[in-house]
Amino acid sequence: MATVKEKTIQPAPSSLKASVWEHFGFYCLEGKPDLDKENAICKVCRTKVKHYGNTTNMRAHMSHHHPEMKIKDGEKLETVTLPANQQTLFQCTKLPPNTARAKKITRSIAYFISKDLRPYSTIENEGFQHMLHTIEPRYTVPSCRLFAENAIPQLYQSTKERVSVTLKKATRVALTCDAWTSRAVESYVTFTAHYITDDWQLETRAHMNELFQDVSKEWHLPTSDLVIVTDNAANMTAAVQLGSFTHVKCFAHTINLAAQRALKLPRFGEFHRSHIASRVLQQKQKLLDLPPHKLKTDVSTRWNSAFNMMDRFLEQQPAICAALLSSEVRKGGTDICTLKEVDVTNAEEMAMALKPLKEATVIMSEDSTPTLSVIAPLHAQLLHDTETGFSGEMPIVREIKQTVHEDLSKRYCTVREKSMLHTASTLDPRFKALPFLSQDEQQDIYSKVIAEAAALKAETQKEHAKEPGAPDEGQDDQHSPVPKRRTTALLNLLGKTFTDSGAAPKSASTRAEEEMTLSEDPLIWWRNHETVFPLLAKLAKNYLCIPGTSLASESVFSTAGDIVTAQRSMLSSEHVDQLLFLQKNLEVEA
Template sequence: MASPSSRKRSPIWDYFTVAEDTKFAVCKTCDKSISSGGNSTKVYTTSNLVNHLKSLHKELHKEYDDKHEKYLEEERTKKPSSSKQQTLFELEDKLRQWDINDVRAQRIHRLVAEMIALDTQPFSVVEDVGFVRLVKTLEPRYTLPSRKYLVEKILPTVHRDLMSKVREKMEKVIYFSFTTDAWSASAGTASLLSLTAHWLMDDFTRQSAVLHVQPLDDSHTGEYLGGVYKEMLEGWGISEEQVHLVLRDNAANMAKAMREASLRSFGCFAHSLQLVVDDGVLSQQAVIDLLAICRKMVGHFKHSAVAYDRLKSIQDRLGIPQHRLQQDVRTRWNSSLYMVKSISEQKMALAAYCTDSDLPALTTKQLELAEKIIAALSPIDEITKSVSSSSASISVIIPFVKMLDKTLKKHHDDLGVRTMKNAMLASLSRRFKDVEQNVPLVIACLLDPRFKDRFFSSVSKQAEARKILIEEMEQEKARQVESDTDAAHEPPSKRANRETTEFWQSFNEILEESGASAEGLSSDNSVLEQYLSEPLLEFHSSNCLTWWKSNKARFPLLAKLAQRFLAPPPTSVPSERVFSGASDIYDEKRSRLNPEKAEILLFIKNNFSLATT
């Protein structure tokens, strides 16, 4: 018995020989005869032989896989041979269909599954004519698997492997912060709860991972949600002590869920600002009526190409920028601001359009009200944009609350604007009255080299903040011993002169007012005094995490605290963004998608880049 000469180069023949009956090959390990797919070496196939190793000799199958990969690589890099036998082999290899379990097929199965998750494609894409033709052209030997095989075999494997990689990333992290949000699909009855982890690495780079997009099966009570949070954290082996802070929305059931799970939490800063705007501006009947008319005007042009073309010609004739009117989303107050702004910008073109149309035009009073809304809400819009960025930290909350308070208190000649500002000021004071008693917010503000202790409301609050930080330093010192090493110090950049809005003018005014009072404060902690005495970083042109990366050797204990307290974002936006993908997954074609499958897809989509870097 011997291996077929045309097959000697294939590593499968390290484990088999040709039987006397040439229709069979004999396993060298167990002497079992396996059908080789033909009675001539010219038509032999190896799929049965590979499956035999995979079923009965798993270690040998693994060894074969490694050899086969090297063999294929050698074939790819080998120069073309003039040998007729090699050419026939190559031709046969190109025409032979891969078995569904072939390692090359499995690799493409996996890529297809990853594509479906990353690009939010339906599972049925593997049955689409165009995609099937494309794949068949790119690799004729490969056959796309069925939807069922992909969902039941390949996708769970991709998910499991990715979870292992995410766990590896999180193994050395001591403290985690989290954002969370709930969402319900409009196309069905699915309801999901997201949980996203945030932390800072030792080099102060930000990392985050979407741990869950958990299906909710029961009424969303605080007790039920609290139990869900406990289960999610336990599943990842994260203890209550490791949870630094959770950013959530301001709903009563979410706040109660945090208490039920014994987790320290804080309401999403952007959502709180939304409530301030609702209290002070959007709840006024005149504003409600104005927004209703604005929505009707936007809808008119959005649903009529003829109307929009006519508006464009009027804009061109009047020399007005041909900008589209902005549609608002009722759950996002700043989208209402952008809608009002777009209509105010186009008021002349709209007035001209309405003279020959049934579309009602805004009255002079309503246009004046629109300008007042823009003036009153622009400072809060600036804050919302800043706190929603991926680099934002909870360290900005105390400074931004004080800056907004100061901005709203500034005199305004227009009575209507002043009334709106006063209403928002009252809401701001009510909703953030205890912000300077919140330990994570206080310490985060102090450890941000752009703010330090300059943005507290009084000298006594500055002193209390320093005391809170000193106590935390003592606790951290008791937990671990920090090495004290020398490192070169890069001086903080000087504050740049900038054109500023009314909101950022308040920033500079607060610094001037607080500078003198801060000089009178001192403590017996020399490290803290040295840190606080150094000039502040310029807010717009510097990064607090980059500063800590450069200066952690100078302030090792403070740096360790900064790594924990600067990690949480100020809003739950990172978890809300997860659901932009969820809305694509739960479209009309997939409204009955199993929630567990949806969670797997969202996990892969949101964590793929983290686990592959």
């Protein structure tokens, strides 16, 4: 890399006799031998210092930036060495707390506490204070009380105002919620708001409150248009009914209830309760060259735990069988492991019977895209896959399918629920053909969608006309990001429905086209077709912003657990709300 040649600093004229000129000079004017006396040049750091015919600026520069240089009129300049523990004048000068820089540093510390979930007491730690002193020696770190009662609340208020503005612009807002209890045995209800922006991005915001009505009032959300997504708990259902809100029950939780009802089997993870059995299992894993994984147990509150338990059991089945046959384990007694021979034999068959439920759970657990539109086709497919009467099935497989089928048949069976789910599926380009419904049911849903779109147009005409955002013409559908795991699960479950529906056989190109439609993100599709179908696009925003799972609210629990730790169990609910809200909604500041 070529280097830029530095200008030569010319000595000050002999007429300038002050001793400070030993360290200053001038550049020459461009193309001329004359000196540029408007700016004096420091010979130590080559900084330009404005020259007004006196030495005030030069002395100030030397005092602030080169205090080791002793300057005295009438005497020769001499260099003095400061003691290692002696600070310079610049370092000793305190930064007033009301200056812009001090306020910016304080706000950045508040951002750090909120975004990284650090205790207020972090600012008192020796390492943190040493780091800040190194970065800015003049800054004085405020007290914990200032952050708890001033800096964090101010950051919370400004962030809340920004989120409130975006919520008011949303066509529709859907809420998911769930309840949890902290270490301090305090009950909280966590809400997440979901809405679609003008450029068809799904946004999620987290907040805590006690009642649905309070949330709608606080954020100015119309209760008549508000949709609440919760699990199937009786208290949640009752709370929604009291508020007369539109209610959607979490499909992932519904699948879990059906799976747990079917899985009345011994748990496959009892080895960890016996030191002997656990040690023998590890020996067999090494001998059979199997991964040294521990066995898992199913937990009723974790959606995929039953499936993960069976997958791990099948992975380790050779080592488990070898351990069970070991004389060392047999001598330990039958109480250390409740596995039966029939369970080992039937585990693979049972896993295959439950595989559709696992894939459906994987789909619903992805919170990056709206999933209400997926409930109806998934529900219909699972009912189809769990129908019994097939010859050659093992009795235990038939029992699992029958139990799951009976449980799912009781879900989403009201007219209101069906209408909402089917409308959402119609507005999703992947499922708009509604192949899981009869022709009469399809026509009925299409008629309702047309009527609702027309009513929406009449309603919007009364309001102030909003200029729609122009679509990005340079963006091609084929370059749109596609969630791979979700696509694979959808194709596995619904591929048959989409490619085999209809009497006439379909060509390979037709099937490929249908599978491409099935794999496309509905929000990306609507962003690229909004101007072609403007009425339906508005209606799609009303439905596709509603998630089919309350996972977003439940995932907040881990964040809240990081806030209300054993060391911070005495945090007030107000502070917990502020920190949780900021952690989920803060944006990086410039």
